[in-house]
Amino acid sequence: MKTIFRFIGLCAFTLAVSACVSGGGSRGQRGLTVENNAQVDITVFPQLGHSGKVNSVAYSPDGKTIISGSNDNTVKLWDAESGKEIRTFFGHSDLINSVAYSPNGKTIISGSRDDTVKLWDVESGREIKTFSGHSEWVTSIAFSPDGKTIASGSFDNTVKLWDVESGGEIKTFSGHSAWVYSVAFSPNGKAIVSGSSDRTMKLWDVESGRETKTFTGFSEAVYSVAFSPDGKTIISGSPGGLHDDNNGNVKLWDIESGRETGTFTGDNKNIRACSR
Numbered sequence: 485m486k487t488i489f490r491f492i493g494l495c496a497f498t499l500a501v502s503a504c505v506s507g508g509g510s511r512g513q514r515g516l517t518v519e520n521n522a523q524v525d526i527t528v529f530p531q532l533g534h535s536g537k538v539n540s541v542a543y544s545p546d547g548k549t550i551i552s553g554s555n556d557n558t559v560k561l562w563d564a565e566s567g568k569e570i571r572t573f574f575g576h577s578d579l580i581n582s583v584a585y586s587p588n589g590k591t592i593i594s595g596s597r598d599d600t601v602k603l604w605d606v607e608s609g610r611e612i613k614t615f616s617g618h619s620e621w622v623t624s625i626a627f628s629p630d631g632k633t634i635a636s637g638s639f640d641n642t643v644k645l646w647d648v649e650s651g652g653e654i655k656t657f658s659g660h661s662a663w664v665y666s667v668a669f670s671p672n673g674k675a676i677v678s679g680s681s682d683r684t685m686k687l688w689d690v691e692s693g694r695e696t697k698t699f700t701g702f703s704e705a706v707y708s709v710a711f712s713p714d715g716k717t718i719i720s721g722s723p724g725g726l727h728d729d730n731n732g733n734v735k736l737w738d739i740e741s742g743r744e745t746g747t748f749t750g751d752n753k754n755i756r757a758c759s760r
Contacts, residue, residue: 533569534560540582545589549606553580559594561606571609575602582624586648587631595622601636603648613651617644624666629673633690637664643678643688655693659686666708671715679706685720687739697742701735716740 536555543550549570550562559573559580578597585592591612592604601615601622620639627634633654634646643657643664662682669676675696676688685699685706699718708721718737736746 534558536579539580542583542585542592544585544606545587551583551585551592553583553594555579557596559583559592559604561609573602573604573609573611575604575611575614576600581622584625584627586627587629593625593627593634595625595636597621599638601625601634601646603634603651613648615646615651615653617646617653617656618642620663623664626667626669626676628669628690629671633673635667635669635676637667637678639663641680641682643667643676645676645690645693657686657688657693657695659695659698660684663705665705668709668711670711671713675715677709677711677718679709679720681705685709685718685737687718697739699737699742699744701744717745 534552534554534556538552538554540553541550543564548564550564552560552562554560557576557579561570561573562568563570573592573594576594576596576598580594580596582595583592590606592606594602594604596602599616599618599620599622602611603613603615604610605612615634615636618636618638618640622636622638624637625634632648634648636644636646638644641658641660641662641664645654645657646652647654657676657678660678660680660682662680664678664680666679667676674690676690677685678688679685683700683702683705685702686695687697687699688694689696699720702720702722704723706720706722710719711717712719716739718739720735720737721732722735723732732749734748735744737743738745
């Protein structure tokens with residue numbers, strides 16, 4: 485029997501999930517339910533929570549806290565063991581599409597429909613820096629493995645690379661012909677992958693800014709992308725066809741050859757997130 489933590493607020497939908505490799509205790513109101521014909525021990529933590537849809541969540545590197553970004557224009561920090569809200573980060577003027585922890589867990593970033601990326605101090609909740617340069621919504625953000633740079637994808641069809649220390653824009657990766665939905669760094673930090681509504685996925689060289697490969701074969705937009713831990717494979721998530729009965733799918737891609745090596749098809753038409 486497994487334990488599931490439910491962070492309950494006023495939100496209507498949750499569009500993103502994050503996995504944690506750390507264990508933890510549990511406290512709260514307990515009950516039983518059935519999930520996939522198996523008994524599941526549910527631990528419920530009622531609280532006020534977000535007042536809008538939750539679009540993105542992420543675990544801290546040590547697995548002790550969780551951050552969430554919402555349509556209520558805020559980012560919230562939660563205690564992963566107790567389920568209690570620790571603090572709220574205010575500053576964005578529009579909804580939050582994406583959140584991420586820095587590798588050391590001391591800062592977080594948020595990407596918003598106000599066209600900006602913000603850097604926050606976890607301990608104090610203070611806004612440290614705002615990264616401005618996109619001309620449309622910021623849909624996806626990611627820290628580099630060393631925590632020195634940030635990648636952001638936007639509805640302005642570009643991916644941008646930012647310097648964390650200075651807050652300056654380092655370079656812009658241009659090549660997509662439509663909205664960029666998702667970005668991710670390779671494990672060694674030398675490459676970025678981006679997924680777009682132009683039905684392609686692109687691989688970029690961080691140092692030169694050059695597009696090194698384009699992955700095609702998608703019937704719909706690429707909503708989510710991620711590297712395998714060894715950096716040799718990319719996974720992508722896409723919805724089913726808008727005008728047919730196709731289900732959403734997850735595809736595996738070999739980076740060296742650029743070829744699709746596998747497809748996982750499920751019952752859900754909208755695959756919004758995938759993770760390594």
